[in-house]
Amino acid sequence: MATQMGSEEEFKTTIAEYLEALPTQFCRRVFSSPAACLAIFRLLPTVGKQLIMSMLYLDAPLQLQDVSQWAKPEHQRVVKAKVHQLRKLQLLAEDAGSVWLNPIFREQLRNALTGGGDFSSFGIPYTGPRDARVDPKRLAKYADERWEAVLHFMVGRSAHDAVTPLSESVRDVLRMSRLMEDGPMGMQITNSGFQFLLQNAASQVWTVLLQYLRLAELQNMDVVEVLNFLFQLVSLQLGRAYSVEALTRNQRKMLGELRDFGLIFQDERDERAFYATHLITSLTSSSTQSTERSTGPSELTTTSEHGYIILETNCRIYAYTNSPLQIAILNLFVHLVSRFSNLVTGAITRNGVRQALMHGITADQIITFLTANAHPQMQSRTPVLPVTVTDQIRLWEQERNRLHPTQAHFYREFGQRQYFERVYRYALDIGVVLWANAEKQQLVVTRQGHAKIAELFKSQRPTNNATNPQPPAQS
Amino acid sequence: MVKAVKGTFIECDPAAREVLLRLNSEEKFIIEDLDTTHLFINSAHLQRIQNALDELMDSNTYTAA
Numbered sequence: 001m002a003t004q005m006g007s008e009e010e011f012k013t014t015i016a017e018y019l020e021a022l023p024t025q026f027c028r029r030v031f032s033s034p035a036a037c038l039a040i041f042r043l044l045p046t047v048g049k050q051l052i053m054s055m056l057y058l059d060a061p062l063q064l065q066d067v068s069q070w071a072k073p074e075h076q077r078v079v080k081a082k083v084h085q086l087r088k089l090q091l092l093a094e095d096a097g098s099v100w101l102n103p104i105f106r107e108q109l110r111n112a113l114t115g116g117g118d119f120s121s122f123g124i125p126y127t128g129p130r131d132a133r134v135d136p137k138r139l140a141k142y143a144d145e146r147w148e149a150v151l152h153f154m155v156g157r158s159a160h161d162a163v164t165p166l167s168e169s170v171r172d173v174l175r176m177s178r179l180m181e182d183g184p185m186g187m188q189i190t191n192s193g194f195q196f197l198l199q200n201a202a203s204q205v206w207t208v209l210l211q212y213l214r215l216a217e218l219q220n221m222d223v224v225e226v227l228n229f230l231f232q233l234v235s236l237q238l239g240r241a242y243s244v245e246a247l248t249r250n251q252r253k254m255l256g257e258l259r260d261f262g263l264i265f266q267d268e269r270d271e272r273a274f275y276a277t278h279l280i281t282s283l284t285s286s287s288t289q290s291t292e293r294s295t296g297p298s299e300l301t302t303t304s305e306h307g308y309i310i311l312e313t314n315c316r317i318y319a320y321t322n323s324p325l326q327i328a329i330l331n332l333f334v335h336l337v338s339r340f341s342n343l344v345t346g347a348i349t350r351n352g353v354r355q356a357l358m359h360g361i362t363a364d365q366i367i368t369f370l371t372a373n374a375h376p377q378m379q380s381r382t383p384v385l386p387v388t389v390t391d392q393i394r395l396w397e398q399e400r401n402r403l404h405p406t407q408a409h410f411y412r413e414f415g416q417r418q419y420f421e422r423v424y425r426y427a428l429d430i431g432v433v434l435w436a437n438a439e440k441q442q443l444v445v446t447r448q449g450h451a452k453i454a455e456l457f458k459s460q461r462p463t464n465n466a467t468n469p470q471p472p473a474q475s
Numbered sequence: 476m477v478k479a480v481k482g483t484f485i486e487c488d489p490a491a492r493e494v495l496l497r498l499n500s501e502e503k504f505i506i507e508d509l510d511t512t513h514l515f516i517n518s519a520h521l522q523r524i525q526n527a528l529d530e531l532m533d534s535n536t537y538t539a540a
Contacts, residue, residue: 350536399532403487403528407518408484408515409481410479412507413477435509444509
């Protein structure tokens with residue numbers, strides 16, 4: 001899991017894969033909810049959005065050539081590619097040169113935009129007696145508490161503030177997403193878990209939501225229900241009470257599990273209403289802004305997440321924070337020296353960074369984390385962090401990677417020169433050559449390459465010609 | 476007949492290669508020395524030689540404290 005996991009991009013591609021793989025029946029059900037259509041529309045790239053918008057209020061099919069006319073000649077390839085992509089997502093239908101929008105999708109998207117139709121998929125507001133105590137501040141406090149409890153659990157610092165043990169469902173999600181695994185002394189954090197800790201909150205929330213999608217698959221739950229619920233969640237408004245009336249049993253179960261993460265708030269005494277916290281509502285607001293601003297200050301930042309780290313050119317770190325969680329996270333790669341009432345100091349040392357590297361955290365992640373949490377005074381400089389320190393962290397990473405090993409097979413003693421040439425040319429064609437020496441007639445290919453080459457020669461065996469080479473003998 | 480050997484292909488810098496050659500003289504793991512920057516070794520020893528290289532880098536590091 002070396003790539004940016006749980007980020008928006010991964011969520012988008014997973015949703016895209018899902019929709020592509022869904023049979024038409026299911027797609028119809030997903031599209032029959034206006035919230036789902038709107039959410040899917042928001043997840044599309046700009047060109048896709050443009051195409052859909054243009055076709056939204058046209059009832060008749062369009063000619064494909066007319067669609068291509070919308071773009072300048074040099075960009076027509078892009079338009080064609082987008083049309084193809086939308087077709088794969090079952091949003092567009094094509095027949096004999098004309099295209100039209102999936103009628104159900106079209107209908108419901110219009111409803112979503114104009115507020116008509118059945119808007120229960122956006123969440124029915126709760127009309128019962130409102131609990132006056134539930135205000136945005138309390139919601140924020142609740143969300144932060146629960147989210148920090150989860151992160152605390154991962155870092156392993158449960159000695160601080162009597163932390164209520166996490167519910168089984170939260171632990172299941174952590175286990176399923178391979179962020180933690182069962183060890184001899186309870187659950188232990190994995191390498192991906194360490195990387196998860198260093199990400200910003202938005203990416204973390206996306207990861208959790210993604211897990212629900214996967215969990216649903218595994219438990220044979222109705223995927224459409226889960227998808228619809230996810231899309232509904234993402235379009236909820238902060239601070240409004242929503243009723244659980246319209247939700248199915250499975251969705252209510254999901255609601256309970258998400259409550260443990262701090263994404264949803266539900267008062268125990270009155271379970272008919274639920275509220276979305278800022279963790280969820282900021283997901284769509286940040287997604288309508290530019291996509292890759294995840295390292296910049298987003299609306300997700302509460303006062304505690306505002307930049308607090310100062311990094312000097314001599315690798316000394318001063319972190320103005322009191323939160324045990326943030327200190328624990330810093331402890332992953334910083335050698336902390338002293339702690340004051342509002343400040344923690346330490347230094348970035350070779351040992352500290354090596355410990356982190358051995359846990360699977362990469363130098364880039366450390367640097368991204370420091371940049372994202374840098375004090376506002378640091379952020380006004382370019383580059384944000386001193387170049388000396390970032391370079392040094394990268395050098396320490398390279399130090400550990402002096403060898404670049406690859407599993408491979410080594411061929412020697414070919415006998416005939418033409419035999420060597422044949423194998424070499426074939427291996428070059430399929431792109432599996434790691435190293436070759438024509439004078440010594442030796443060749444190194446990857447594991448998969450070896451399998452393919454062996455297959456090639458096995459298939460040639462039946463002819464059994466004297467000049468035909470035999471498959472290489474295993475040794 | 477061609478001989479195919481299963482193992483690990485290593486790409487490294489010349490200095491690391493020299494270190495590996497010296498380690499090899501104590502316990503053989505190199506199947507073939509390919510050229511100045513590549514080696515082919517027995518996969519079972521990979522972890523061991525990575526540890527040995529790590530220790531070497533450690534011993535050549537100066538810490539102020």
